[in-house]
Amino acid sequence: MRKQFAVLGLGRFGSSVAETLTELGHEVLAIDIDETKVQHLADVVTHAVQADGMDEETLRSLGVRNFDVAVVAIGKDIQANILVTVILKELGVKYIVSKAQNELHGKVLERVGADKVVYPERDMGHRVANNLVSANVLDYIELAQDYSIMEIVAPGIAHGKSLGELNLRARHGVSVLAVKTGEKINVAPGADAIIKENDVLVVVGENRAIQNLATD
Ligand code: ADP
16 A cells, blocks of 8 residues: 655665655655755655755645654754654654664654654664674564574575474574575475575574574
């Protein structure tokens, strides 16, 4: 279903969000205080408007309150980021996603009504670090402190063995959620599923345990 998104702040993060949502077939209103940023996206998104996100009247006249989701992607100016979040909340926007610079900023955003707080720099840092520690870690979703879902290249010890034989849950405390073989994916692999070289495993467990497994 086609949804309506408003993206406020068109720096690297905001413009990437706006472009991707458009590519996914959604309607995007992109707003920035800086005219050149707006020009940049004018041909890409549904509407690109030069405006100050802190100007409540302008947001009202643009009909932002009727959008399904608003993304506050203003970065360095923490004050503007928080005030825009407050204004969007007061306008009654159903779902507000705000980008935080740090944990304290994130807490403030939650207090003032952001439905979701994102930390793109921190998350990307985690991803890059995990990939640097082990090139076999392809992707990463943090579930809780120290626990994640990771996509890893099947380690050498697993090649030609079944999940039952490997018994990763008992040995490493790691559960295999899916096995990818090329384009094919087995989302509920049984104990008899055989792991082949070049397979990719989607696993859940403690970060350290997964890292150990990935380098086995
Ligand atoms: P990034 O790290 O994602 O590039 P920046 O902080 O550099 O983030 O960019 C955020 C964008 O938000 C900039 O393009 C800036 O012009 C815009 N911006 C800053 N303040 C406001 C505001 N009050 N209203 C709308 N856009 C704003």
